[in-house]
Amino acid sequence: MDNSRNRTGGGFNPSLGFSMNKTVVNGPGGQGTDAGSGTGGKVPGSDFMSNEDIRAFCEHLRKEARNRATERAMDADHLEAVLRTIPGADGTAHGSRARARRVSRWLKKIAAAEKAIQKYSAMVYGTFEREYESDLRKIGKGRHQPPRAAKFGWR
DSSP: OOOOSOOOTTSOOOOOOOOOOOOOOOSGGGTTTTTTTSSTTSOTTTTOOSHHHHHHHHHHHHHHHHHHHHHHHHHHHHHHHHHHTSOOTTSSOTTHHHHHHHHHHHHHHHHHHHHHHHHHHHHHHHHHHHHTHHHHHHHHHHSOOOOOOOOOOOO
16 A cells, blocks of 8 residues: 555645736737627627617626626635635634634625625616606607507408
């Protein structure tokens, strides 16, 4: 049996590291970004030229905020779990939970803010519909509507 693996004394020894990635885009305006969506890299509906644009914009914000809120909440839990295992200066784990909570608290606040963005972006479109409902009805009647199917009258 090969026992030549590195051992850390039986406990969990987290290694904290830092990495950074830098992306450089060469060329005018970063052509080719987000080519599949047809928006040219812009947020969908950010032209605000129709109620469909406003709805697409609000829906995009809400979906992105939902994903970020979930990720930040998971990041906060993971960070707190890792920091709990780091002993204090005296070598004991006394107080490590409280220190970990104090550090991860700010990441939890970021997750809560993303949830608020999610809620408010849904409220933007609801308020828009309520405030401009009569105008939207007028515009909607001006659009080409398909002819209704004729009713079959037997008399």
